[in-house]
Amino acid sequence: MARRTRADMQATRASLLTTARKFFCDAGYAATSMDELTAQAGLTRGALYHHFGDKKGLLAAVVEQIDAEMDERLQAISHHAKDPWLGFRRRCRAYLEMALEPEYQRIVLRDAKAVLGGASPESQRHCVASMQTQLETLIAQGLVAKAHPQALASLIYGSLAEAAFWIADGEDGDTRLKQSTTALELLLRGLHTPA
Incomplete structure (x- = not known):
């Protein structure tokens, strides 16, 4: 052979x-x-x-691939924004909007949560670290109130992840997305220190 x-x-x-x-x-x-x-x-x-x-290992690999693609999309949103604060806000909002994309919703937010218990620890650490880097920049530029960047990133990431699960879980996803983005803007306004 x-x-x-x-x-x-x-x-x-x-x-x-x-x-x-x-x-x-x-x-x-x-x-x-x-x-x-x-x-x-x-x-x-x-x-x-x-x-x-096995089948579970295949699901984990598919989730890893989708997560990597999602991260690239989010990085591009931040990179192409006119200013860092706008980029951060758009990136957070885009994460919530992805909860309505059929592939992401079904595979990552529903099946992976049920079968694998959610995102892998490595994926979660990567998301928090990426957000932490952005927040460190925003804090240094005086656009976000001073706080521990990793603690802040963990809180925001956790909030976004739970909101995405909530959006994906209901039949009224569009309504839940609107409610979540309104709440997100309220949350982010509390962090912002306009120049």
Whole structure:
């Protein structure tokens, strides 16, 4: 039997992730059959087990991929804003808006919470650290009241994460998003120290 190259292994992994994202988004984690998923990807269950261990491992990898893409989107929002405070506000709001995106809502906010217990500790640390860096800059520029940046980042991240779960959990997501963004603006106004 021919030995598989690194490129072959990466292509197999990518194919499983792409197919799993579609299945998990369309049918949900519980209703996704590994036999159907691997058949759709043109692979065997052995390939899935080799790369991800099991169905739960595949879900964790899909969540990690979606989280990384979401982080890139949020970083771009901050980077392209006219000023740092506006960028921070838009980034927080965008995080809440993502709770209504079908793929993010179904896979990350519903299934990952139920199956994996939510975001991985590494993902949470990364989100808090990214927010902390932004807050340190805003505090140094006098745009946010002086406070411990990591404590502040943890509180804001926790609030956003819980609000996103709440938005995703109801049939009235649009209403919940409006209520959450109104509350977010109130919260952020309390931090802002206009020049």
